[in-house]
Amino acid sequence: MKFPRFEMERMQSAWEHKVRYDLSESGVEALTLEEITRDPKELLRTPLGYAEGVGREETRALVASFHAGHAADDVVITTGTSEANFIALGTLVSAGDEVVVVMPNYMQLHGVATALGARVREVWLREERSWTIDLDALAAAVNARTKAICVCTPNNPTGQILSAGEIGAIVRVAERHGAWIVADEVYRGAERSAEESPSFSGRGERIIVTGGLSKVYGLPGLRIGWLVGPPAQIAAALEMKDYTSIAPATLSEALAQRVRSASSATSSRSTRCPSSIASSATTRR
Numbered sequence: 001m002k003f004p005r006f007e008m009e010r011m012q013s014a015w016e017h018k019v020r021y022d023l024s025e026s027g028v029e030a031l032t033l034e035e036i037t038r039d040p041k042e043l044l045r046t047p048l049g050y051a052e053g054v055g056r057e058e059t060r061a062l063v064a065s066f067h068a069g070h071a072a073d074d075v076v077i078t079t080g081t082s083e084a085n086f087i088a089l090g091t092l093v094s095a096g097d098e099v100v101v102v103m104p105n106y107m108q109l110h111g112v113a114t115a116l117g118a119r120v121r122e123v124w125l126r127e128e129r130s131w132t133i134d135l136d137a138l139a140a141a142v143n144a145r146t147k148a149i150c151v152c153t154p155n156n157p158t159g160q161i162l163s164a165g166e167i168g169a170i171v172r173v174a175e176r177h178g179a180w181i182v183a184d185e186v187y188r189g190a191e192r193s194a195e196e197s198p199s200f201s202g203r204g205e206r207i208i209v210t211g212g213l214s215k216v217y218g219l220p221g222l223r224i225g226w227l228v229g230p231p232a233q234i235a236a237a238l239e240m241k242d243y244t245s246i247a248p249a250t251l252s253e254a255l256a257q258r259v260r261s262a263s264s265a266t267s268s269r270s271t272r273c274p275s276s277i278a279s280s281a282t283t284r285r
């Protein structure tokens with residue numbers, strides 16, 4: 001596998017701990033350990049053995065609870081959304097396949113598809129359409145060789161949110177050609193309006209949704225993510241995960257279970273959000 005250089009991530013990793021002001025961060029202000037742990041002593045008693053590879057049943061059930069049509073068994077806990085994305089394409093795509101990527105994009109899925117030897121077809125969101133998806137352009141890019149359509153909603157960097165109608169239309173295009181959809185929903189919940197954006201989950205048979213705690217929950221340092229999909233993909237994901245990370249970090253997973261209640265107990269997500277992802281069209285992590 002030959003990976004193209006992930007320019008934006010290299011830039012971010014090189015500078016984010018050196019600069020005084022970071023205008024490129026896309027998550028909310030990070031929570032402290034104190035804010036999510038009412039009983040640190042309990043954590044001190046956590047045995048630091050390997051965690052269960054697929055993730056704890058309780059963590060998976062929690063993730064399933066906000067992915068319609070899914071139960072705990074349809075969820076794998078991963079090391080960040082990054083690992084979930086990597087595995088999602090890694091289990092689907094082979095050299096010679098085509099992968100459609102909606103652009104502009106964070107570029108991880110684009111790079112992974114390229115490394116896997118796929119031909120990447122780009123479908124661009126354009127400013128003159130207020131960044132809405134051009135469904136005709138998408139339909140024209142998908143064909144019998146398309147293994148996956150990669151979307152990010154809410155989109156990084158435009159902030160564009162796919163409506164339920166647009167999601168339905170994308171699913172129909174994919175179904176027409178037997179293609180999978182890999183929907184990176186790591187920004188779902190970061191909306192400026194009160195309404196949470198619609199999800200691809202529960203909208204079809206060949207859909208993998210990825211997400212994690214890095215953005216909306218302000219916990220990128222935990223490196224907890226998830227992959228939600230049908231049983232055969234979950235089994236394939238676990239086999240690949242044996243090579244990538246084996247299991248989630250034990251302490252991170254123990255902390256992850258406290259997050260939903262802790263984040264509502266501290267302050268509202270919207271007021272914690274220093275800058276909405278909707279406010280800029282510059283790619284950022």
Ligand SMILES: Cc1ncc(COP(=O)(O)O)c(C=O)c1O
Nearest residue numbers: 080081082106156186212214285
């Ligand atoms: C769209 C998108 N997906 C995935 C990631 C990586 O997320 P994580 O930190 O959960 O691995 C980022 C990080 O900026 C992102 O913007």
